[in-house]
Amino acid sequence: MAKQRLPLCAIYGGTFDPIHYGHLKSVEALAKLAALHQVTIMPNNVPPHRPQPEASSQQRKEMVELAIAGNPLFRLDARELQRSTPSYTVETLEQIRAEHGPEQPLAFVIGQDSLLSLHHWHRWEALTGLCHLLVCQRPGYAIAMDNADQQRWLDSHLTSHVNDLHSAPGGKVFLAQTPPYDISATVIRQRLENNLPCDDLVPAPVLEFIHLHHLYRSVPEAK
Ligand code: ATP
Numbered sequence: 001m002a003k004q005r006l007p008l009c010a011i012y013g014g015t016f017d018p019i020h021y022g023h024l025k026s027v028e029a030l031a032k033l034a035a036l037h038q039v040t041i042m043p044n045n046v047p048p049h050r051p052q053p054e055a056s057s058q059q060r061k062e063m064v065e066l067a068i069a070g071n072p073l074f075r076l077d078a079r080e081l082q083r084s085t086p087s088y089t090v091e092t093l094e095q096i097r098a099e100h101g102p103e104q105p106l107a108f109v110i111g112q113d114s115l116l117s118l119h120h121w122h123r124w125e126a127l128t129g130l131c132h133l134l135v136c137q138r139p140g141y142a143i144a145m146d147n148a149d150q151q152r153w154l155d156s157h158l159t160s161h162v163n164d165l166h167s168a169p170g171g172k173v174f175l176a177q178t179p180p181y182d183i184s185a186t187v188i189r190q191r192l193e194n195n196l197p198c199d200d201l202v203p204a205p206v207l208e209f210i211h212l213h214h215l216y217r218s219v220p221e222a223k
Pocket of ligand 1: 181
């Protein structure tokens with residue numbers, strides 16, 4: 001009897017401070033290109049030595065919930081927020097790999113900016129031993145890696161065949177031709193701080209939540 005294929009399980013990590021259309025639309029496009037049935041959004045617990053998110057863990061989680069409500073492509077995994085300590089992506093992926101077993105095709109989704117800085121991540125070379133990396137385009141970031149060693153590493157893992165992602169548990173890097181969305185959480189926070197509209201950048205329920213909780217403002221709104 002033919003062995004049943006396990007569906008590719010895709011995880012999307014990030015700070016999501018706040019979640020925005022650059023995240024959501026890139027991954028919706030990626031899902032079509034890589035035949036993903038579901039993507040799990042996994043907000044991270046930020047290490048103390050890094051700039052801290054402006055919204056609390058609970059608020060970042062609630063904003064993700066609002067952004068994905070009614071969209072069956074997405075689900076939320078809040079495991080990193082439930083820990084009292086920050087966790088490294090590689091360690092969380094080890095945990096997820098242990099939960100799913102060695103055969104399960106697993107992928108971690110990142111933007112092009114994250115690919116370029118991947119060599120700064122804790123035990124970054126172990127990542128492709130645990131999963132595939134699916135990379136969304138991000139305008140303003142180089143296509144090539146910073147140096148020859150990193151480029152060699154990338155070239156040795158690259159695939160343009162979607163089937164490679166579904167037929168192996170991990171090990172490949174897929175550079176998806178997603179449309180470029182010039183949106184970042186940093187710009188959104190700055191715009192909110194300056195009372196500028198963000199309707200095209202953030203889903204309406206998330207924006208309502210931001211206003212309701214007076215997030216990303218140092219000065220309270222004038223009545
Ligand atoms: P900040 O501006 O606060 O650094 P951000 O907008 O980059 O935040 P993160 O939550 O840090 O958002 O990003 C999570 C993941 O989403 C990262 O892998 C990042 O590369 C990717 N990403 C964020 N914005 C985009 C975008 N506009 N297009 C494609 N990928 C994106």
